[in-house]
Amino acid sequence: MKFSKKILAFSLAACMTVPFLAGCSSKDTTTDNSTADAASTADSGDFTGTLVIGGIGPVTGGAAVYGNAVKNGIQLAVDEINAAGGVNGIKLELNFQDDEHNEEKAVNAYNTLKDKDMKLLIGTVTSNPCIAVAAETVKDNMFQLTPSGSAVDCVANDNAFRVCFNDPNQGVASAQYIAQNNVASKVAVIYDSSDVYSTGIYEKFAAEAANQNIDVVAAEAFTSDSKTDFSVQIQKVQESGAELLFLPIYYQEAALILQQASKAGLNVKYFGCDGLDGLIDQLGDDVAIAEGVMLLTPFAADAKDEKTVAFTTAYKNAYNNEVPIQFAADGYDAVYAVKAAMEKAGITDASISASDLCDALKVAMTEITVEGVTGTITWTADGEPTKDPKAMEIVVTENEDGTKTGSYAAL
Amino acid sequence: MMSFISYLVNGISLGSIYALIALGYTMVYGIAKMLNFAHGDIIMVGGFTIFTAMSTAWCPVWLSVIIGIVVCTVLGIVIEKVAYKPLRSAPPLAVLITAIGVSYLLQNIALLIFGSASQSFTSVVKNVAPVTIGGVTISMETIISIVVSLIIMVCLTLFINKTKAGKAMLAVSEDKGAAQLMGINVNATISLTFAIGSALAGVASVLLCSSYPQISPYTGSMPGIKAFVAAVFGGIGSIPGAMIGGILLGVIENLSKAYISSQLSDAIVFLVLIVVLIVKPTGIMGKKINEKV
Numbered sequence: 275m276k277f278s279k280k281i282l283a284f285s286l287a288a289c290m291t292v293p294f295l296a297g298c299s300s301k302d303t304t305t306d307n308s309t310a311d312a313a314s315t316a317d318s319g320d321f322t323g324t325l326v327i328g329g330i331g332p333v334t335g336g337a338a339v340y341g342n343a344v345k346n347g348i349q350l351a352v353d354e355i356n357a358a359g360g361v362n363g364i365k366l367e368l369n370f371q372d373d374e375h376n377e378e379k380a381v382n383a384y385n386t387l388k389d390k391d392m393k394l395l396i397g398t399v400t401s402n403p404c405i406a407v408a409a410e411t412v413k414d415n416m417f418q419l420t421p422s423g424s425a426v427d428c429v430a431n432d433n434a435f436r437v438c439f440n441d442p443n444q445g446v447a448s449a450q451y452i453a454q455n456n457v458a459s460k461v462a463v464i465y466d467s468s469d470v471y472s473t474g475i476y477e478k479f480a481a482e483a484a485n486q487n488i489d490v491v492a493a494e495a496f497t498s499d500s501k502t503d504f505s506v507q508i509q510k511v512q513e514s515g516a517e518l519l520f521l522p523i524y525y526q527e528a529a530l531i532l533q534q535a536s537k538a539g540l541n542v543k544y545f546g547c548d549g550l551d552g553l554i555d556q557l558g559d560d561v562a563i564a565e566g567v568m569l570l571t572p573f574a575a576d577a578k579d580e581k582t583v584a585f586t587t588a589y590k591n592a593y594n595n596e597v598p599i600q601f602a603a604d605g606y607d608a609v610y611a612v613k614a615a616m617e618k619a620g621i622t623d624a625s626i627s628a629s630d631l632c633d634a635l636k637v638a639m640t641e642i643t644v645e646g647v648t649g650t651i652t653w654t655a656d657g658e659p660t661k662d663p664k665a666m667e668i669v670v671t672e673n674e675d676g677t678k679t680g681s682y683a684a685l
Numbered sequence: 686m687m688s689f690i691s692y693l694v695n696g697i698s699l700g701s702i703y704a705l706i707a708l709g710y711t712m713v714y715g716i717a718k719m720l721n722f723a724h725g726d727i728i729m730v731g732g733f734t735i736f737t738a739m740s741t742a743w744c745p746v747w748l749s750v751i752i753g754i755v756v757c758t759v760l761g762i763v764i765e766k767v768a769y770k771p772l773r774s775a776p777p778l779a780v781l782i783t784a785i786g787v788s789y790l791l792q793n794i795a796l797l798i799f800g801s802a803s804q805s806f807t808s809v810v811k812n813v814a815p816v817t818i819g820g821v822t823i824s825m826e827t828i829i830s831i832v833v834s835l836i837i838m839v840c841l842t843l844f845i846n847k848t849k850a851g852k853a854m855l856a857v858s859e860d861k862g863a864a865q866l867m868g869i870n871v872n873a874t875i876s877l878t879f880a881i882g883s884a885l886a887g888v889a890s891v892l893l894c895s896s897y898p899q900i901s902p903y904t905g906s907m908p909g910i911k912a913f914v915a916a917v918f919g920g921i922g923s924i925p926g927a928m929i930g931g932i933l934l935g936v937i938e939n940l941s942k943a944y945i946s947s948q949l950s951d952a953i954v955f956l957v958l959i960v961v962l963i964v965k966p967t968g969i970m971g972k973k974i975n976e977k978v
């Protein structure tokens with residue numbers, strides 16, 4: 275008994291000393307780090323300092339395709355900018371953290387990044403985590419630019435901007451496109467009622483459809499808990515007599531809907547938004563059923579303009595011949611937007627505090643024009659980008675060995 | 686009317702997959718008195734095994750399916766031996782937590798190996814045209830799901846009531862101690878139960894991934910939970926109960942989607958479950974067992 279008490283006393287004493295020790299040692303390491311940093315900057319010569327850009331997005335989990343694309347896009351732009359001498363002599367450094375498309379993990383990732391001396395945040399990639407992180411960035415006055423968080427609330431605060439269209443914008447643009455090009459007059463919708471992206475687009479689409487004389491003949495929902503069986507929704511679309519099925523959802527569910535609809539013999543046109551990007555890969559051997567699917571997205575890898583070709587080639591070279599999706603382009607444009615804003619604001623000192631940087635950037639953002647791969651973008655003070663959406667169509671070609679390949683073509 | 690039949694058939698198809706998974710839950714619960722929450726993830730492992738086997742050029746579809754079922758069976762036995770057997774005399778809560786742990790372990794291993802993005806699964810009955818009976822189009826996957834589930838239920842009932850090993854299972858489920866005194870090898874019987882339950886998970890993985898041709902590390906978790914509900918609904922521990930529970934769950938889910946609201950279908954399913962459990966706490970086919978003091 276006495277013995278165990280002694281152990282207890284010792285361990286308590288040890289516990290009390292540990293924080294002090296830890297305090298000392300961590301202080302030591304920080305000084306070591308800063309000298310090392312100074313040395314490396316001195317070595318490279320050209321740079322006056324290094325500025326850490328934080329990135330957050332799902333690198334694993336169900337939405338990993340988006341997170342990885344954005345991460346690659348950002349990294350590509352950062353490397354290009356550094357190779358060309360940085361921003362006003364400041365070297366950019368990317369620290370990208372995984373959030374698995376989960377709000378809590380995104381906030382944890384944000385806190386980690388703050389500890390890593392992040393000066394501004396490019397993120398997050400998906401809407402729900404983005405809203406959670408936005409609540410933190412506004413408290414810290416941290417500049418936030420989301421490449422692809424499209425829900426309205428992502429940029430509700432004045433420190434937050436985005437590169438992609440917002441959901442209402444996509445819904446309205448879709449309805450206008452369908453009406454103006456006489457694609458269809460009777461439209462059915464299948465949307466994910468548990469997802470803010472999907473319901474956001476659907477609601478605005480439905481509102482705008484009324485103005486455009488489009489008849490929404492069926493609006494069916496599903497939730498994240500039952501997103502494999504769509505037989506009922508498809509049958510109701512069939513019975514509604516719709517000419518076109520609007521899918522403001524992500525590509526995994528869209529792939530299942532297309533497969534089940536083709537089995538059920540549903541004969542309609544399909545129209546979707548940027549969430550459908552990735553559909554071709556998801557369908558695998560079944561890609562033929564995606565023939566003619568239309569989507570509204572600001573970027574298509576096989577567009578022939580100079581900027582897109584240069585970006586696609588550089589991306590393919592950097593990442594194993596992978597074809598960039600729209601999210602990669604959004605990430606890429608986000609970095610160039612940051613660069614333009616920093617230049618506009620005349621930021622030359624990498625040791626500026628995150629809050630001061632934010633104050634400077636949020637003014638500069640409204641004054642710049644970025645010729646990006648997702649279009650020519652300007653920003654309003656409420657954080658929304660102004661650019662034109664482009665309509666794409668999936669085209670399927672047959673290879674010599676009978677297999678089929680899908681690609682996007684501008685409409 | 687035509688559309689009602691179509692909703693019904695699709696509901697039965699969905700329900701027969703739930704039923705097949707529920708059979709695994711109910712057997713293990715009936716005999717080992719534990720909820721094997723890793724059951725849904727065994728389905729996912731089966732799906733990935735078949736997916737991998739089919740993507741190698743030399744492996745025909747039928748062989749891939751057999752490999753999948755064998756891998757599931759072996760996995761079930763291994764999990765039982767490693768994770769559950771040492772806890773046989775532990776409180777039920779500890780076993781439950783272990784089962785949840787195994788479930789996460791399998792999911793995360795699959796995440797490491799196959800990554801998180803869902804991959805497209807090639808249906809085992811690809812290129813078989815759907816059948817149209819009286820204006821109702823029924824896909825080959827639907828027909829196979831229903832037929833296979835029925836065959837398995839009949840075989841399982843015969844196995845349990847007619848064979849020695851099946852009767853041993855019944856005995857173990859009624860009274861472990863007494864069964865042991867009568868010369869029944871309780872450990873072997875429980876292993877056999879896990880083997881059969883996991884083999885059923887293997888079959889379910891073929892049907893699930895063919896009907897909804899995608900596979901990801903989370904493929905098994907939601908069907909697993911629904912099937913657990915089906916097992917409770919039908920009366921956990923009862924084999925016909927699991928079958929009826931599963932099919933009813935699928936039908937209620939589809940009909941409420943069709944006629945009430947596609948958003949509220951899950952809420953309605955669980956509401957029905959609550960009502961059933963209030964009226965009949967042991968489930969539809971569950972037997973009331975008097976606790977002896």
